Amino acid sequence: MDIATFFQQMANAMSLGSLYALIAIGYTMVYGILRLINFAHGDVFMLGAYFAFYAVTALAMPWGIAFIVAIGLTGLFGMGLERAAYRPLRDSPKISIMISAIGASFLIENVGVVLFGGRPKSFPSIPLFDTVIHFGSVSVLSVSLFIPVVTLIILAALLWIVNGTRTGLAMRAVSTDLDAARLMAIDVNKTISLTFGISSVLAGIGGIMRTMKYPQLNPLMGFMPGLKCFIAAVIGGIGNIQGAVLGGFLLGFIEIMIVAFLPELTGYRDAFAFVLLIAVLLAKPSGLLGKNQTVKV
């Protein structure tokens, strides 16, 4: 492999890792606050892509506005999902709410097949993202550069919300101790709803960016990324935002690099995530950045 190919692959890995990180953050935030694996998260990601697709094609919006509308709709959808599928089960055993999540996932996928059609659709080309940029002998699709930059901006904004605002303080309190948070006069329902909103907005952005990179949509496109990003979140230490980012990038890099360096293993690319998961869990069950909570009684 020459150096040009290496940089080429690095750019790919950066953008894939960023996408994984964005979706993994959604898993980790929801888990942090409700101890729930939101199995429908990958499908919310799919919806983000479809919302953008219909906004651009059927409604003929300019892409910038279409993306904002689609991201907003995805966020609202996430909040609606929480309201309909999870809130009524808040006080039920964890297994019930998990089953509800799996059910929501199947429902969204299948309604997606009915409404959007099972046949893949292709996203119309947007020149800004489709341009090939040359750095010497390395040529990169412009969207591959946009994705990491957008991800970094979003990550900075998110960390500011969580660590620097009143809302973020409420989120951290709710995720530590629901009843104690109630005693602080925090509106727990609103905080949880907002968490779903934010995590779905991230999934929506991820869905759109992924469609810019691989401009094909189908109603099951959220399944595999959803699964892998869940793994990324667990590898990083579920409940920890920085961990989700680390896990996402790690997964993206390893996946791209293995395919690049060991092309004969390409058929197994989806399996690496699981191998990595098992390896990390064997060595550190709480994930790379996960820590056992310090509670003194």
Add this chain to the structure above:
Amino acid sequence: MLRIDDLSVHYGGIHALQGVSFEVPEGKIVTLIGANGAGKSTTLKSIIGLVKPSGGTIQLGGQSMRGLDTKDIVRRGVVLAPEGRRIFPNLTTEENLALGAFARNDKAGIEQDKLKVFKLFPRLEERRKQKAGTMSGGEQQMLAVARALMSRPKLLMMDEPSLGLAPLIVKMIFEIIKTINAEGTTILLVEQNAKAALEIADFGYVLETGRITLSGPGKELLADDRVRSAYLGEGQ
């Protein structure tokens, strides 16, 4: 100020509170004492809205509070420092205090109250930036009380503030309860440490398996033979 009438709570098939009635007059310290499982914590949780009563009334200043959301009850000036402290271990002292003042918007007042609780608990000021989970049990209890005070409550309810603390710290906590009360906050104290509680209380109630069996001024209960034998470990 607070008036509870015929309060009933069911947990599944268990009748945890069976018609409890009592009163907390403004400016006083009132204590509920009783053994494990008597329903003391359940009473406090019902008042603050964490447990939904199946019958009875809860009135604050003549207005019914039953069925209100916890956050609205706190906004009306009632606060609970819960059993087991329930501070946020992964947040710093200052963040815990900020959460205590979550219902308020007056930045200057919050800042002022923070200085006030630091004066009350100088140890907490030294621990401002420390994660609460890494502090000692006594410090955590101080933080739990300080956090409750940050909402500037009219009625402060405390559930077992002496639980698991060294005798010296317990003494200090009870001194502070007296100070807080002297500064105008009404106190409803739930304790297993009946002696310490009755010594500072203006009025006490004895709760037994969901019913109030005895009541009277703190000093009187302290001298009552039934209380002495059952709760103070003094044989006849």
